[in-house]
Amino acid sequence: MAVMDDSRLAEELRLTIGRLVRTVRAVDTMPPGEAAVLGYLxxxxxxxxxxxxxxxxxxxxxxxxxxxxxxxxxxxxxEAHPDDGRKLLLTLTPAGHDRLAEERRRRADRLGRAINAVLTPDERKTLEAALPLLSRLSTHGTGE
Known part of the structure; x- marks a missing residue:
């Protein structure tokens, strides 16, 4: 199998991850902006x-x-900002934690079902081995 050049590999990875994210988000029950804010908090x-x-x-x-x-x-x-009385801080309520956990569980379940249905045991091991690489790529340049 021929090795892709970096530009082609990057484009294929972008397209594939984009499709994967859209597939997983198809089970969301709340608008993406709301889920994003809950996630940030x-x-x-x-x-x-x-x-x-x-x-x-x-x-x-x-x-x-x-x-x-x-x-x-x-x-x-x-709630009041502890350092600046002019500002207000937003924090998750217990209901917010529960709703976010449910959204995350729904996404993970969808992805887990796909992994079990599509990938062989060896492919699952390969995917698991790729996780640290994907994590490093996702944090490159973000200061994390």
Whole structure:
């Protein structure tokens, strides 16, 4: 089997991971923006709406609209910023943790069923061995 050049390998990886992500997200029950905000709060702890907007790469207005929906659903709550009384921090509620866990479980179940249905035991071992490589690629240049 011929080895792909880096550019072709990168493009094939991008396309394949994009299809995989879309397949896994097909089971989502909440809008992607809401799930993203819950994920940021879960991974990073309390954040301001401005910080969420910056991380998501959206306008403050767009982030505020998403946050308002999450507040209405009781998935996040607002608390005073400990260092700056003009700012408000958003944090996950227990219901927010539960909803995010359910979304993640649904995605993992979909992916797990696909792994079991499509891959041989040897292919599963290969996939497992590739995880550290994919992790390194995903954090390259992000400062993590």
């Amino acid at each position: 879960d991974r990073g702890g309390p954040l301001t709406t401005a910080e969420i907007a910056q991380q998501r790469g959206v306008s403050h207005q767009s982030a505020a609209k998403t946050v308002k929906g999450l507040l209405t659903q009781g998935l996040v709550r607002v």
